Amino acid sequence: MDVITKSVLKTLENVEVVLKNLTNENYSNASVGPYYSSVGSHIRHILDYYMCILYKNDAGVVDLTARRRQVAVEENGVIALDYYETIKETLVSSRLPLNNRVVVVDDLGLGPMELDYTYAALLSQANSHTVHHFAIINYILASLNIDISESNFGYNPSTPKYKKAE
16 A cells, blocks of 8 residues: 555544544533534535545546535544445555545635646645644533543644643
């Protein structure tokens, strides 16, 4: 297995950590401001993003603006865990051609546009995007007074960590 896919899978392991440490009530709790999103909505978003990458549309394009938003994944950790396992297994078995060009549709703020990527670049972007959402999840968990005790959760490997004053 290539190093990019291994890195993505290592990052995605945090989905399982979250799912195994939260009740459905905490997972779907959208009471934390200012955005009032739940941990589940972020997990669903992460997983939908990968599913979109793994299954191009009929035109052979990865359309990030046409993700299937599976609401049940936001509300139920068991359903989310099944979804995660499907994506993990597909990533392991798919052997994406990392250096091949792939057309990606995304909306960067001015409407959908086509962009040229390689699968390596797309997976790299997805990995960073995932870490970003884990940081948001970490903020939500802290606001709910929940600690999942994973020291690297929500940190990009290139981000310096600051120790709390003791």
